[in-house]
Amino acid sequence: MVLPPGFESDTPDQVCKLKRSLYGLKQASRQWNAKLTKALQVDGFQQSSADPSLFTKAVDNSFIALLIYVDDILVAGTDSKQIQGLKQMLDDSFKIKDLGQLNYFLGIEAIRSPNGLNLCQRKYTLDILQENGFLDAKPAKTPCSQSHKLTSTDGILLHKPEIFRRLVGKLLYLTNTRPDIAYAVQQLSQYVDKPRDTQLAAAHRVLRYLKGSPGKGLFYSSASQIKLQGFSDSDWANCTETRKSITGYCIYLGNSLVSWKTKKQATVSKSSSEAEYRALASTFCEIQWLIYLLTDLNIQCSSPIALFCDNRSAVAIGENHVFHERTKHI
Known part of the structure; x- marks a missing residue:
């Protein structure tokens, strides 16, 4: 030294x-x-x-x-x-x-009751709103606009991109207890390299949505069943620039939400069935990991785990791998 x-x-x-x-x-x-x-x-x-x-x-x-x-x-x-x-x-x-009983851990507030455990990030959310000047803003009903799609060419480049990057990073951590903003934050996180004013306006829309319910979080019931079930979905070719699809899934343990994700797929899917099947595969990997985790906690999942999908072709591929020879590349 x-x-x-x-x-x-x-x-x-x-x-x-x-x-x-x-x-x-x-x-x-x-x-x-x-x-x-x-x-x-x-x-x-x-x-x-x-x-x-x-x-x-x-x-x-x-x-x-x-x-x-x-x-x-x-x-x-x-x-x-x-x-x-x-x-x-x-x-x-x-x-x-x-520090005694669990009340506050890494920005997550835990409220215990005989009925279960409630997790939220109310103080963290209010700090984000105060830092960006949105404590007195008019609340929005949804985190993003359904008709408006973000692109990397619309709008003017920001002079201080670090403001947008810092905001998106904090919103990403907020998705630990707010799955309702996961899709909107996933869309914003694609433009942290060269953010524009249109993306910043979309991020401000998320803040206005959080203003309406800063204390919303997750509730884990003490009377919930030990039964896993997953829900998978995909938006085919949603990105207008890369034509990649978006995988979305959520997994419940009884009536409690324990895992969720919204992520753009790594490759371009040629059909909606392929996009849905890739989303099914990602959901299955997450379920398998949760089974390993429950096993380490001395919890055995004896009953079959239901995995739901709204695409008949993807379900058919999942049930019969041999018959669909055109899916070998997946």
């Missing part, structure tokens, strides 16, 4: 030997994760293969799940004594701070 400026030394070309990772170095996060993982595994925790940030431990009839985001940790379990022992172990190893 090169000596810091202002440090005087009699020996020329002297360097310092680095014996430990310092906070802020590129290697620090990796070293911290490796040390925390080793400490948890020594304590009997198993690292999930589906999500490396999830650790689980089953002892007799008790079960503990631990979720890590850098140095922020969520703990859930069935035995309070086991949880207290875990916190004591972490405090002995790393000197942690116990």
Whole structure:
């Protein structure tokens, strides 16, 4: 390690030997994760293969799940004594701070009740509205206009594109609890390279929509069934410039929404059936990942999982792969 400026030394070309990772170095996060993982595994925790940030431990009839985001940790379990022992172990190893019951985590507000858990980002939404001057704006009923389509040629280039990029980045994080704006934000995120005033106006439309319901979020019922079901859809050749289709899906665990996505497909589909079938494949991959995740949480999905699609041709291809020889390229 090169000596810091202002440090005087009699020996020329002297360097310092680095014996430990310092906070802020590129290697620090990796070293911290490796040390925390080793400490948890020594304590009997198993690292999930589906999500490396999830650790689980089953002892007799008790079960503990631990979720890590850098140095922020969520703990859930069935035995309070086991949880207290875990916190004591972490405090002995790393000197942690116990923040009590889950109320606020990474910008997400959690409200617990006997009926279930409600997640929202109300404070985060109000901060975005205040930063962009939309606290007193007139609310909009929808996040985007159905008739107007964005292009990379309409409008005037913005003099300060970083304003648009910062806004889209914050809206992307807001989709963690607001699936209703996922499609609108997906459309806006395609133009962060060279944004124009028309795209900024569309982003302001999303802010006006959020103004009408800043506290809207997700509710997870405590009486929900452990049953997965997925819904898949596709908009064929929606992009007027690339003619690529858009995949959209949502997956429910009982009556609770647990996964959703809106994303442009990587290739051009020659028919609506092909676009729908690609969306089915993406939804199936997500369902398979959720099955692995539930297995790590000691939850077995014994019943078949229903996957819904509104395209008969795509359903026929999914039921009979051999008969449709023209779908080999998919």
